Amino acid sequence: MGEDGVVARLCNVKALVGILAGAGASYGIYRLVRRVQSERRPGGSRRQEGGHGAGGPPLKPGTLLAKVSGIPLLRGSTSRAAGETESGSLGCEIRACRCRCRLNRLDAPLSPPGAVEPHHVEQLLSLLHNCAPERLHILVTLANAAAFSRNQDLIRELGGLPVIASFLSDPLPEVRTQALNTLNNLSMNIRNQEQLKVYVPQMLDLIEMSPVNSEVQLASLRLLTNLSVTNTHQHLLRNSITLxxxxxxxxxxTIQIQVLKVLVNLSANPEMTEDIVQAQAPxxxxxxxxxxxxxxxxxxxxxxxxxxxxxxxxxxRPVPVGLPSIRGRDSVHRVLLAENSELHHRLPVLMSHPDAxxxxxxxxLLI
Structure with missing residues (x-):
């Protein structure tokens, strides 16, 4: 075995032993380590794994997590929002911690034997940085860990946000998707949002350049939904309304609903109104x-x-400095708000809609 192979093997072994150290290491991390070891051996096979349930503390009213709609603990790169309901529960794949996700809330406190300790998160970030072949599995593990507020702070403090965000440019779409899913869970933290805002242009590029209805588009829109819940970072989306x-x-x-979540967030901010009504619309x-x-x-x-x-x-209506109040024939104002908009002919018909x-x-709107 060459010198480079010995060094690489020692590096991997050291990282894996570090994760397993301590009696408090969770079963999910153990399974991840076993997966890494087995796939290093000839004939090692990959397979999807399930998990068991516990949860996190109840949400406090008024917190960012309580305000955000559609922040599930995601199952991984291959799951779709089609399995999501706005009032029901969403199953999740467990690796780093034994937990069960329910849309917009976490359940009972995580029991100590299954807790992910700080040194486990540190080892996972180190492993993510050094073990590229296992990046997808590690990102899923970190996404599950990031469902808990203490880990959201910890991952930021350990410098994990830019490490995870670096995979937004990964050549594999499933890895890009899972990186977005992990950042999505981390975005439930206001201090994390301050760091994540720098990646908004990259998310917008992913939406524009990815195939329509792709997982990458959906995951990007989920993350932008979270970042647009408050008015703080909405100005970063000012030039993307037409998109x-x-x-x-x-x-x-599924994509339409997620796009509209972003647009509803933006339209609730009076400082964004003029940008929206002047944007070009189909x-x-x-x-x-x-x-x-x-x-x-x-x-x-x-x-x-x-x-x-x-x-x-x-x-x-505030008109931003330097922005003329011009509403062209292809603008949102013309299509949806003007007196001659077709909307006025469609609204009376919708009064017979079965949904209350x-x-x-x-x-x-008819008043």
Whole structure:
């Protein structure tokens, strides 16, 4: 065996032994280590693993986590939001910690025997940096660990955010997706958001350059949803409204819902209103205001229009310095808000929609 091979093997062994050290190491990390070891041997095979459940502390009202919609503990690079419901639970794959995710909340406190200790997280980040072939499995483990607030702080303090974000440019789409999923869980922390905001341009590029309806697009939109929950970083999306609107008319329902979550967040901020109403919009956008549109898509689109109308009619529209108030024929204002918009012909028809929330939003717009 050559000198380079011996050094690499010693490095891997040292990292793996460090993870296993201590009686408190979780079973999930043990399984990850076993996977790494077995796949280093000739004939080693890969397989998906499940996990067992525990949880984290209940959410406190008013916290960022409680405010964000759609932050599940993700199953990994191959899972889709199709398995997600807005009021139900979402199963999750466990490696680093024994936990069970429920949409927008974590359950009972994690028991000490299954806890992930700080040195485990440190070893995982080291392993991620040095063991490229296992990066996907390690990212899944870190995503699960990042569901707990103490680990969100710890990963940041250990310099893990840029390490994880470096995989946004990985050649494999499944690795890019899982890096986004991990950052998504980490974005439930306000201090983490301050560091993650620098990657917004890269997320927007991933949305624009990835195939429509891809996992990468969905994971990028989830992360942008979290970053746009508060007004702090919304200005970073100021020039991407046309991108979101264009994606809205060509994508499937899962992507449409996630795009509209971002747009609803932005439209709730009066400082973003003028940018939105002047953005170029596809004329076909108004065609989504139809009884055959998925009710969750329709409800969010109506909420988006309602938010814009609220600020349009308030007389408090701020016009950014240097931005002329010009609303062209292809603008959001022309397509959705102007007096001659087709929207006004479609709203009365929607009053017969079977969904009560949809009818309520339509009634608000008809007043």
């Amino acid at each position: 979101f609107l264009s994606l809205l008319v060509v994508s499937n329902e 004329a076909s956008l108004v065609l989504l205001l139809d009884g055959r549109t998925n009710p969750q898509v329709l409800l969010r689109l109506l909420t988006f229009v309602g938010n814009l109308r609220t600020w349009e009619g308030s007389g408090r 929330e949809v009818k309520e939003q339509v009634a608000r």
